[in-house]
Amino acid sequence: MTTRWLSPEEQRAWRAYIAASALLEDTLDRRLQQEAGLPHLYYSVLAMLSEAPDRRLRMTDLAEVLKITRSRLTYAVARLEKDGAVRREDCEWDKRGSVAVLTDEGMALLERTAPGHVETVRRAVFDHLDxxxxxxxxxxxxxxxxxxxxxxxxxxxxxxxxxxxxxxxxx
Structure with missing residues (x-):
């Protein structure tokens, strides 16, 4: 099989994407850590739960929405649970599964943190695009x-x- 090397244009685009995505994730993480002591992933968990019906999602579904492994989500939810932002409940329709639920404390944390997060996203991304x-x-x-x-x-x-x-x- 012959390797299909990237063209010079594709190589530049790829490197631009890698640089932008790494810097964006670092910027979001730093801002959220400074404001709320949360990594970007934990903020994303809270945000996805806030948009779900009754502020609850089956853990497997939440992992899919976030595009992460179930073990990574379990670790994040355990930390958020320890802080009182999320709680886990048994899944009524699947005895093997569990459901993550955004608590009132988690919702309050999200509401305090969201304006700064949105402003960071806007300044880092959307203010530069038509x-x-x-x-x-x-x-x-x-x-x-x-x-x-x-x-x-x-x-x-x-x-x-x-x-x-x-x-x-x-x-």
Whole structure:
């Protein structure tokens, strides 16, 4: 099989993406740590739960929404649970599963933290894009996500998707 090397244009785009995504994640993490002592992932857990019906989601569904492994989510939820922001309950319809529930304390934390987070996202990303570029960014990211999740052109196995993996790969 012949390697399909990146063209110079693709290489520049790839490196720009890597730089932007690393710096954006660092910026979001630093701001949230300073404001609320939360890493970006923990904030995302709170935000997703706040948008769910009754502020609750099955852990597996929450992992899928966040695009992370179940073990990583379990660790994050355990920390948020310890801080009183989230609680876990047994899943009524699946005895093997559990449900993450956003507490009133977690909602208050999210409401205090959200304005600063949104301002950081706006300054870091959207203030630099015109409406057409925002639309392009959405289409590009949606296309990449669909391809990685299996858009019908490739077979995606459960181990290809983080939230379906049985365990983390060993290093």
């Amino acid at each position: 409406p057409g570029q925002v639309e392009q960014l959405e289409r590009i990211c949606t296309g990449i996500t669909k391809a990685l999740q299996g858009d019908g052109t490739e077979t995606v196995t459960p181990d290809d998707l983080p939230w379906r993996r049985r365990s983390c790969p060993s290093s």
